[in-house]
Amino acid sequence: MMKLNIKKAKMHLQKIRELMSKVTSPYKGMSKQEIIEEIRKTREKLWEAKLASHS
Amino acid sequence: MLLILDSNEYIFSFGSVRDSSCEKLLDTILEHTGKISIRVPRLITEEVRNNLTPEAFKEFILFVHTFTTIDEDKVIPFELGAKYEGKGLKPADSLIAAYAQWTGADFLVSENRHFLSRQSNLPFKVINAEHCFKFIKSSI
Numbered sequence: 001m002m003k004l005n006i007k008k009a010k011m012h013l014q015k016i017r018e019l020m021s022k023v024t025s026p027y028k029g030m031s032k033q034e035i036i037e038e039i040r041k042t043r044e045k046l047w048e049a050k051l052a053s054h055s
Numbered sequence: 056m057l058l059i060l061d062s063n064e065y066i067f068s069f070g071s072v073r074d075s076s077c078e079k080l081l082d083t084i085l086e087h088t089g090k091i092s093i094r095v096p097r098l099i100t101e102e103v104r105n106n107l108t109p110e111a112f113k114e115f116i117l118f119v120h121t122f123t124t125i126d127e128d129k130v131i132p133f134e135l136g137a138k139y140e141g142k143g144l145k146p147a148d149s150l151i152a153a154y155a156q157w158t159g160a161d162f163l164v165s166e167n168r169h170f171l172s173r174q175s176n177l178p179f180k181v182i183n184a185e186h187c188f189k190f191i192k193s194s195i
Contacts, residue, residue, distance in 0.1 A: 004088050005121045012118035013081065016069040019111040025071035026106075035072060036166055039063050040148075042105050046098065047147035050128070 057092045059155045061165035062102035064184055070106050076184040087195050088122055095119055096154045097128045131157050155179045
């Protein structure tokens, strides 16, 4: 049984948001739907690369 | 209540482009971790990695390990993935759908309209962050 540590989880979440707030988005100027499509393309590429590495 | 969050939920929750619904959902899940569980497959962590800096990704892994473990993709039965490919989902989307079924998840939360448009005859519900947030607020 995993011991939940919510205080730590919140600390890490806050840290991620802080770090990423300083980064210029590669999706700047894109609509939400366009970003989702880009994320999907990345998913398919990652999956294809995984399959290729296991064949 | 078991949830699978699609990568877009994490990315919109703490990436460089944010969506308030996704942010609120993740914050709310953390507030109710006794009643809500999350499972994470390896593929989703890799997608998230592509959208974070190395330092932020390290924090993400630490974040995930505070409340769940990461399941390797190879543990997901191949037949389940093939079933969803047969329903018209792309191979990687099929893996996520298969993972949701395999884990017995109640909800697959995604902003991906390709998932959202296939809500019938699935052993789990597909909802977006906004609806999931409202559901949690109304039921907990």
